[in-house]
Amino acid sequence: MDWQALILTLKLATVTTTILLVVAVPLAALLVLGRSRWLAAVEALAVLPLVLPPTVLGFFLLVLLGPRTAIGREITALLGHPLAFSFSGLVVGSVIYSLPFAVQPLVAGFASVEPALVDAARLLGAGPVHLVLSLLVPLARRSLLAAAVLSFLHTMGEFGVVLMLGGDIPGATRTLSIVLYNQVENFDYAAANRTAAILLGLSLVALAAIYAGGRPRGGRRA
Amino acid sequence: MLELALHARRGSFQLDVECRFASEWTVVFGPSGAGKSTLLRLLAGLDRAESAKILLDGRPLTHSARNLALKPGRRQTSMVAQQPALFPHLSVAANVAYGLHHLDRLSRATRVEEMLELVDAKDLLHCRVQNLSGGESQRVALARALAPQPRLLLLDEPFSALDGVASDALLVRLQHWFTARRVQAVVATHDATDALATAAEVALLREGRLAALGPADEVLAAERQRLLRRLGPV
Numbered sequence: 028m029d030w031q032a033l034i035l036t037l038k039l040a041t042v043t044t045t046i047l048l049v050v051a052v053p054l055a056a057l058l059v060l061g062r063s064r065w066l067a068a069v070e071a072l073a074v075l076p077l078v079l080p081p082t083v084l085g086f087f088l089l090v091l092l093g094p095r096t097a098i099g100r101e102i103t104a105l106l107g108h109p110l111a112f113s114f115s116g117l118v119v120g121s122v123i124y125s126l127p128f129a130v131q132p133l134v135a136g137f138a139s140v141e142p143a144l145v146d147a148a149r150l151l152g153a154g155p156v157h158l159v160l161s162l163l164v165p166l167a168r169r170s171l172l173a174a175a176v177l178s179f180l181h182t183m184g185e186f187g188v189v190l191m192l193g194g195d196i197p198g199a200t201r202t203l204s205i206v207l208y209n210q211v212e213n214f215d216y217a218a219a220n221r222t223a224a225i226l227l228g229l230s231l232v233a234l235a236a237i238y239a240g241g242r243p244r245g246g247r248r249a
Numbered sequence: 250m251l252e253l254a255l256h257a258r259r260g261s262f263q264l265d266v267e268c269r270f271a272s273e274w275t276v277v278f279g280p281s282g283a284g285k286s287t288l289l290r291l292l293a294g295l296d297r298a299e300s301a302k303i304l305l306d307g308r309p310l311t312h313s314a315r316n317l318a319l320k321p322g323r324r325q326t327s328m329v330a331q332q333p334a335l336f337p338h339l340s341v342a343a344n345v346a347y348g349l350h351h352l353d354r355l356s357r358a359t360r361v362e363e364m365l366e367l368v369d370a371k372d373l374l375h376c377r378v379q380n381l382s383g384g385e386s387q388r389v390a391l392a393r394a395l396a397p398q399p400r401l402l403l404l405d406e407p408f409s410a411l412d413g414v415a416s417d418a419l420l421v422r423l424q425h426w427f428t429a430r431r432v433q434a435v436v437a438t439h440d441a442t443d444a445l446a447t448a449a450e451v452a453l454l455r456e457g458r459l460a461a462l463g464p465a466d467e468v469l470a471a472e473r474q475r476l477l478r479r480l481g482p483v
Binding site: 141143144146147148149150151152153154157161162165166 | 293295320321322323326327328330332334336337338347348350351393394397
C-alpha cells in the first residue's frame with residue numbers, strides 16, 4: 028500500500044474541496060440571484076470542465092501555467108517555481124476540473140429556496156453576503172454537503188488532469204489514481220485491486236453519508 | 250404622502266397607475282388579477298417597471314428618468330404578503346430580529362418583545378415557526394415587518410388567516426400605532442369588508458388601471474352601483 032500517495036490524495040482532495048466551497052458558494056448564489064444576461068456565459072464556463080476531456084483540460088493548464096505564457100512566467104516569478112509538476116499546480120487543476128461538481132448542487136439547492144423568503148430577507152435589509160450566509164446556505168445545507176462530498180470524491184479519483192499537469196512525482200504529484208495506473212501497467216493486479224478497493228470504499232462511504240443525510244426519518248413515502 | 254406614476258408590463262398584463270395616496274391607511278381594492286400585488290412589489294422595489302416614479306414624503310424611492318432605484322432594504326419599506334414567508338430555520342424571535350442587525354443585542358431583544366406584544370403574539374417568542382398556525386404565522390410576519398420601524402408598510406391580504414374579531418382588534422391597534430409613528434400603510438385586498446372596516450382612502454384597481462380613488466364609502470358605493478348596472482334592470 029502506497030501510504031504516501033494515499034495521504035497526498037486525501038490532502039489534495041481536502042484542499043481542493045475547501046477552496047471550491049469558498050469559490051462555489053458565491054458563484055452559485057450569483058447564478059441564482061443575478062439578473063445579468065452574461066450569467067449564462069459564466070454558468071457555461073463553470074460547467075465546461077464537465078464535458079471537456081480531462082487530458083484536454085490538463086494540456087491547456089500545462090501550457091497556460093508553463094513558461095510559454097505571460098501568466099505562467101508571472102506565477103513562476105511570484106512563487107519561485109512553476110505551477111506545473113507541483114502540488115500547487117495540482118490544486119489549481121483540481122479546483123477547475125471539479126468546479127461543476129461543487130457549483131451544480133449548490134445552484135440546485137439555492138434555486139429551491141422559496142423566492143418569497145429571498146424577497147423578505149431583501150426587504151429586511153439583507154445585503155448579498157448576509158442573504159447567502161443567513162438564508163441560502165442554511166436552507167440548502169444538504170446541497171452544500173453534496174457539493175463538498177462530490178468535489179472531494181471527484182478530486183480523489185482524478186487521473187487525466189493530474190497526469191498531464193502533475194506527472195508522477197512521488198510525494199508531490201503521485202496520487203492514488205496514478206499509483207493504480209502504474210500498478211496495472213506493471214501487471215501487479217493484486218496491488219491494483221487493493222488501491223482500487225480503497226478508492227471504491229471511500230466513494231461508497233461518502234455517497235452513503237449524503238443519502239443518509241438527505242433521507243427523511245420515516246422514509247421517502249412517509 | 251406617497252406619490253406614484255407606474256407603467257409596467259408583465260406578459261400581456263399592463264399596469265398603469267398615476268396617483269397620490271394622502272391617507273395614512275390606503276386600501277388598494279380590486280378583484281384578483283387587477284394588479285394589486287404587482288403594484289405592491291413595485292412599491293417595495295422587488296420588481297422593476299418600464300417607467301416608474303415613486304416618492305415617499307417627497308423623497309424618491311424610484312425615479313427611472315433619473316436612473317434611480319433604491320434597493321428594497323434601503324427604502325424604509327416593509328411588506329407582508331398573504332403567505333407569511335417566515336424563515337423556517339429560525340425561531341420566532343430570530344425571525345422578528347432579522348431586520349435589526351443595526352441594533353445592539355439588548356435593543357434588539359427589547360424591540361422583538363415590543364413587536365410581538367403589539368400583534369398579540371408575545372407568548373410565541375421562543376416557538377419554532379413550523380409549529381405556528383396560519384394566523385400566528387401572519388402575526389409574526391407582521392411583527393417582523395414592523396420591527397425595523399418602516400416609513401411605508403405594504404400589506405398584501407395580510408389578515409386572510411385571522412378570524413374576523415382578532416383581525417378587527419389587530420387592525421385598530423395597528424392603525425393607532427401607525428398614526429403615532431407616522432407610518433403610511435398600503436393594504437391590498439379583494440375583500441370589500443376589509444376596505445370598509447378601516448374607513449380609509451380606497452384606491453380601486455381594475456385591469457391594471459386606477460378606476461377610482463377616494464373615501465372608502467364613496468368609492469365602494471360607486472363600485473356597487475356599477476356592478477348592479479351590469480346585472481341589468483331589476
